[in-house]
Amino acid sequence: MRIDPDTLDDVVRRLRRAQGQIGGVVQMIEDGRDCKDVVTQLAAAARALDRAGFKIVATGLAQCLREESAGSEDAAQDREQIERLFLTLA
Template identity: 60%
Template sequence: MDLAMAAEELKTVVNRLRRAQGQIGGVINMIEEGRPCEEVVTQLAAASRALDKAGFAIIATGLQHCLTDADMAAPQEREQLRARLEKLFLSLA
């Protein structure tokens, strides 16, 4: 799937990534300020969850497009598509 084709669908993902970018900047500032470990780890975990959710949303959007394309694909192409999607899911696991 070409991400440019799904740009409108991925607007919320881009917004989520921008928030995560801000959270990561906040974590860096917290470390530099010597904030308590518990606070830093809490914010780092929140940023990590935001990145995971963004990744899953991208995969879900791609899956939606791929399933549409798979209906028209030959069996060998469907297997290649399945393998690519499996690899993407495992990359976020």
């Protein structure tokens, strides 16, 4: 699968955000922070990972659709629309 540079930048940015959030969660646990705060940050990290994964999946699906149905209206589906559909399933 080929990922265009803009999508790749977005995915990397999301993964770096999740990486920072996970580091923050580890620090919060080590510092004995309140459980509610830890869970909130952990949920934010999970969402960032989900969004990065869905972006990759949506990009791959859009490429497959374009390659399999080149020239048809189905091939012209917008990648962001597919991504939104995946996010509704999460």
